[in-house]
Amino acid sequence: LAKTTQPISMDSYEGQEVNITCSHNNIATNDYITWYQQFPSQGPRFIIQGYKTKVTNEVASLFIPADRKSSTLSLPRVSLSDTAVYYCLVRGYNKLIFGAGTRLAVHP
């Protein structure tokens, strides 16, 4: 299973764009990159998933360079409610192993 590395914590302010980068140097050909969000005392919530290039949905964008050894989750104009832990995972057709995640704090 590919290991992921992401910053332990980040701080931002309301209205700013937040980019969280994750490195996954030994990603396999069949692996997808998936991001989850977790609030305290809740289960993780799926944010976005991609294989290569750029993926965008109503809440975030995911940028994946050609070598796929890293990915960047972009949250446009964050609000206080985006304060949470964000997990980057790399997975094939197998179990999901969570890393430490990035604790994002959004300030007024």
Add this chain to the structure above:
Amino acid sequence: GAVVSQHPSWVICKSGTSVKIECRSLDFQATTMFWYRQFPKQSLMLMATSNEGSKATYEQGVEKDKFLINHASLTLSTLTVTSAHPEDSSFYICSAREHRLKEAYEQYFGPGTRLTVT
């Protein structure tokens, strides 16, 4: 998206008793379900993987006789914590994988169950 429920959402039990936690996929069939445990300020730790109709596969260091997992149907998996002790107090989260194309599955998480052993 698909919904996964857990019951109960929280439970308090006395040391030495057993507690059962249910995980249900409400609007899809889940051939595979996963159980995670999460301690305060820590990440999720995978405990076991269960496939419908077969025995669960436990991660290294997880006692299979203490954490009994039953995946009796495509929509229900249960985790029983036997002879619970205070150190078993944790947040237990299940997830279910939707039965789709092998390369394009989705995995959905339940809301979690807070277990407190006194």
